[in-house]
Amino acid sequence: MELSELIFYILAFIGIVAALVTVTANNPIYSILGLIVCFFTISAHFVLMNAQFLAMVNIIVYAGAIIVLFLFVVMMMNLNDLPRSNTHIIWKISGAIGAGALMLLLVASLKVSGNLVQSPTKGDIGLIHSLGHALMNEFLVPFIMTSILLNSAMIGAVLLSKREKQLQK
């Protein structure tokens, strides 16, 4: 067995277990910790495929910004004081059946799909040099639009969380 195959299997196992912990944990803090582990394994997959820029962006954006936001919200809500909502077992079983049916559908469609076409692989497509060239030449307009999107999301978040105070006064 090749070394990269071994690393792939270890990372895949850790990632799937962490994802299961995320979905099934009762305490939301444990869910968030599982999600962090899962995101780090996905970043490790990116490094394994030589997509180093995306690996760094994944760690910074997901583990650094999104997860910290989730942690802040969960800790601010202090969920341990809330009455725990016991999900009925019917809901859990039907959710598992639905997800399993979707997985079956995806796997079956992958089985009958046509052959994948191999291209000559170059090693350097994931480095920041080539990605920066693509972002600044072909994708310049979407890149600028992204800044508008982020700006409007920031304004929207501030407005949503401020409105309540004005109503109370």
Add this chain to the structure above:
Amino acid sequence: MDIEILNGVSVQQYLWLTVILFSIGVLGVLSRKNAIIIFMSVELMLNSVNLLLVVFSKMHADTLGQVFVFFSMSVAAAEVAVGLAILVMMYRNTKSINIDILSKIKE
């Protein structure tokens, strides 16, 4: 059919991994009542699709897939900011983040 993108790892194996991760995310969305955990499951699904896009970009030796992942990450960041703000507002109004509360929203 077995196209190796790493030494000994084929595209097919990555397809299996991403399908499993996506299905776990769907399981979380369908079976949980906590709105924050549903939100995290959506993030999990987004991330598994990102992984698959990078795999295909590596397979075709094309930068396009990775640029698309970059944009999808920024959209996910914006989505999380607005979604968590909505959740915080819902918690302030109802003192709960159970999604069953939302069925009473029109009363």
